[in-house]
Amino acid sequence: MVVSVQEIGQRAKTAATDVAGLTITTRNDLLRQMSQALLDNQSAIMAANKEDIAAYANTLSQPMIKRLTLDQPTIKAIATSLLAVVALPDPLAGPFDTWQTHVDLKIVKRVVPLGVVAMIYEARPNVTIDAAALTLKSGNAVILRGGKEAIHSNTVLANILRDVLRDNALNPDIIQLITDTSHESVNVLLNMRDYVDVLIPRGSAKFIDFVVANATVPVIETGAGNTHIFVDQSADQKQAIAIIHNAKTQKPAVCNAAEKLLVHVAIAAEFIPKITEKLVRAHVELRGDQASHQLDPRISLASEQDWDTEYNDLIMGIKIVSGTNDAIDWINNHTTHHSETIISKSSENVAQFMNQVDAAVVYQNASSRFTDGFEFGFGAEIGISTQKLHARGPMGLPALTTIKYEVFGQGQIRE
Amino acid sequence: MVVSVQEIGQRAKTAATDVAGLTITTRNDLLRQMSQALLDNQSAIMAANKEDIAAYANTLSQPMIKRLTLDQPTIKAIATSLLAVVALPDPLAGPFDTWQTHVDLKIVKRVVPLGVVAMIYEARPNVTIDAAALTLKSGNAVILRGGKEAIHSNTVLANILRDVLRDNALNPDIIQLITDTSHESVNVLLNMRDYVDVLIPRGSAKFIDFVVANATVPVIETGAGNTHIFVDQSADQKQAIAIIHNAKTQKPAVCNAAEKLLVHVAIAAEFIPKITEKLVRAHVELRGDQASHQLDPRISLASEQDWDTEYNDLIMGIKIVSGTNDAIDWINNHTTHHSETIISKSSENVAQFMNQVDAAVVYQNASSRFTDGFEFGFGAEIGISTQKLHARGPMGLPALTTIKYEVFGQGQIRE
Incomplete structure (x- = not known):
């Protein structure tokens, strides 16, 4: 059954509450299980990847084919990278700024997940895992829309991660892949303001410009580098x-x-x-x-x-x-x-x-x-922001969070 | 001579470099002079304001007229509010996060102005001064587009502030008012990606939705409150x-x-x-x-x-x-x-x-x-963000800044 992009958005919104409630222990444990699950399912991943490559062997350039390829060393490297994400500090951990106002309200400035993060990216199946891991670590639900050339690989990879969530009696929709690779599915995603909190497009400058011109959801521009x-x-x-x-x-x-x-x-x-x-x-x-x-x-x-x-x-x-x-x-x-x-x-x-x-x-x-999240010492990178709002330059886990003011009163009213 | 919105954008971009280079001593001194200049020009301000009110006396509601009115106490209050902005800490001051990377690059994460901030707002001439003061304090150039009902008041107010810049041999285009009150001027402003770093619309939920749907410049949504x-x-x-x-x-x-x-x-x-x-x-x-x-x-x-x-x-x-x-x-x-x-x-x-x-x-x-920047203890408020990117809730001076990574090497190349 193909789930519509709208339906994926609705499910992600529900899942965002579920994932935001997970402790850092649970989030890290899931990442460890996902790492193992990738190793356990190497043959299925490589078989799907071969299908992708066979379909595009004559149309993609050699560097593109290389980026698309998932062989044993690549899968091992991806599985290891999940353990590196486990080792990173919890971006949602306190201590949080806390103060009393002049009328004695207590304000806590908490760090919270963004909610639903959507990623659009090219034919690089490793991004499927990277993005899912970093959004899970930061307590977000994710909607993934990878390049059509990697659709078989991405489908298998996403299903492996979703099975780990299911095995832990959690909502699998914390991680969703849009399998509809039409342009129309991108257009719907760009305008799901009710469900998507931020969209991170990765790709050519031309594609980023298209997204900026057509999106009504908030966008973090990444990657164009003249x-x-x-x-x-x-x-x-x-x-x-x-x-x-x-x-x-x-x-x-x-x-x-x-x-x-x-x-x-x-x-x-x-x-x-x-x-x-x-x-x-x-x-x-x-x-x-x-x-x-x-x-x-x-x-x-x-x-x-x-x-x-x-x-x-x-x-x-x-x-x-x-x-x-x-x-x-x-x-x-x-x-x-x-x-x-x-x-x-x-x-x-x-x-x-x-x-x-x-x-x-x-x-x-x-x-x-x-200019790279790892070279900068952030231990992760969800992209390189070229805009000034929210995040600029290499984006680590904190770029996937926002804040929320919690105000505790005892009946205060404004005079 | 009416300056086109495009031309205003170009000038603001140039002015952004000028204002970013001013020390906090100069920025505060300008704010003090602007406070005094408002008091010195009370009669001119009130005369212009009377023109606005006369033109809309029969079409605006009583609360709207009240928000539009600039009398002596209001002008005094606005002048005093500029001195309150002087008293706030410099949002661009360090110390900045600084570290050495594994290849011994020194990275400084500096806080810098956004650049060119555009504000679209209703018939509230006090916002003209507020927005100009907060953007100047944070080292930004500003483009102001107020409601047509306040055009005479806004023109006089903006000219008073620009005269202070001129008197100090500074670029007056650090503060610019769009006097073209047509809808077309808003549409141009919404799409000046080459010149505008962030647009902060204030107004009805319907107007904010219009801006979000039609802007390609980065927007901070504010103020809609169901x-x-x-x-x-x-x-x-x-x-x-x-x-x-x-x-x-x-x-x-x-x-x-x-x-x-x-x-x-x-x-x-x-x-x-x-x-x-x-x-x-x-x-x-x-x-x-x-x-x-x-x-x-x-x-x-x-x-x-x-x-x-x-x-x-x-x-x-x-x-x-x-x-x-x-x-x-x-x-x-x-x-x-x-x-x-x-x-x-x-x-x-x-x-x-x-x-x-x-x-x-x-x-x-x-x-x-x-929910208010002053009640929260921020000492200022440029608006209340209802989005999750960049700023959320009451926005003080830090919301008008971004970061820049300065990397100092001795010939490092990537292996």
Whole structure:
């Protein structure tokens, strides 16, 4: 029986009360059982995953197939990651801020779950488990809507987790998967204000924009990263080359990879041929402004569109700027507010850059590839927020909570 | 010259950088000067206000006219409120969380202004000053769009504040008023994602719904309050009557006033005639379910629509419920997530109510009229959030800030 998206929303709302009432001992125990259940059901998971891969073998790129694949080591890693979530502190634990008001009301500012969290994501079945684990740990019900390419894998994975809930006499609807992979199911989800407390979309900038334009449920924007590196006049150029190379090539398909390079005009003639040499050897295609193109013909001419494009590929835009002010202005006009970097020895320029660049994370002399919940030490990551409300940058468990004021009186009325 | 809304947005974005760079000494000094400037320009303010009132004398209700009126005591009070904002702590001050990561990156989690805050509000010119003062104190640029009925007052007030900025050789566009009072100007504002970091609408539930459905800029929903009081079997009935009377009648037009009364069936026959007597004497119209109507004929029959209506008037809905579970279910199906109250001596029922009712503020044995930034001790209030993201309940200065991660490296790259 296919359950409608509306029905899934209603069930999630009910389940949210159930999961919010679970102790941290129970939540952690469920996560341990889920970890074991994944290992116990490896063959079923791999069989379903093979179906998915077979259906898309000819249409998906090799990196996409890799992200879709669940083999024994991947399943082991996912099962282990659940135990890491168990080890994290309870995001709902006190002590809570508590005070008495001027009329002697006692106010407790409690941390509580958001309620129903919905996730829309691509063909990455590991996100099904990640998202379910982090929402369960934080006392939320979750509605999962993964990419159609992973539907068989996701169905088996969600059923394994739901069976653990059932085995513990709990409401299985604490974790629900939308198996309707039509666009219509997304549209319904975007507008279920009665049931969904927050929607976290993961995907391309274009998809996130679609969600923002069409959703009436509250959204946390994540992941779009048109990230820049500005090489200042005072930069240690050897360090700059190492950082740019790392940020661009270590994992080009991810959101914290560098996409654009801004070079101070005073060092451009010296620096641009050096970085071009390094990047061309790493098979990076370079697209630049007129000035950088003239300095090195291996840099082709960029189009206007390039400056706002997140390539997620071995391509980089290069532009020469007149200084820190120019770099900041350029970045603030083209940034997706994710991660921005200055390579500089000038503490004054670094301070100005960090103050004025409008991004979740601003770096001095380091690779933007460190924008990550694990690298930041949060022990988990439900996504990287590029918005300013509620959560910004890598989001750990606290991003899945909100607050509630409990007020205790003895008959106080307002004069 | 009328400046277009787009142009106002662009200017605000530039001004946001200017205001973010001001020290707390400067921000406070500006607020002091603005307070004095309001007193110095009382006659101009009152003259403009008279124009507004004359234009709407025949179309606005008496309470609306009262909210619109700026006389000497009101202006004095507004000027004094600016000095109260000066006295509040700087929401951007540290100390900030700071740590070293496993690769020895130093991360500073700084508190920073949101950037550009837009406010849409009704014909209450005091909000023009409140909003400008709180956004300035928190280092934000503000775009104000007040009700058309207050356009002359708002124009004079905004110009007084902008003149203070000019006199200090600062960008006057830190504070801007949209003088175009057409609906079209609101529509443009709702979709200026390039310039507006957050929009705070204040107004009717219907207007907030319109904003949520049509905005692509991030919104903080405020103020809609279909608030309930549940009188449990164990309630101190005398206390309950005092609280209900206060919450319903002390200021019926505001969002934290009570709108609905739920009575435990076991005490209904005794309690309902008593509370009806009290409320009818206070000129409250009562609309109830069949059961309460039968207990007291002064209660008329409510329509389905009543249960979801915020009256903002001397009207109250009454319903008999079978107990705490029934009350919680009813409330969660009809609440606007603002403030909800239980009158009870049962700590068990109170705990269940507080845990399971989905609202920003939950009360035991007190009037919901205390949901207010000043009553909570925040010293300020930019609105009352009824959403779960970013801010919930009364919002003080911290609600106008976000965070930014500053990462300091020495050439770290990701392996």
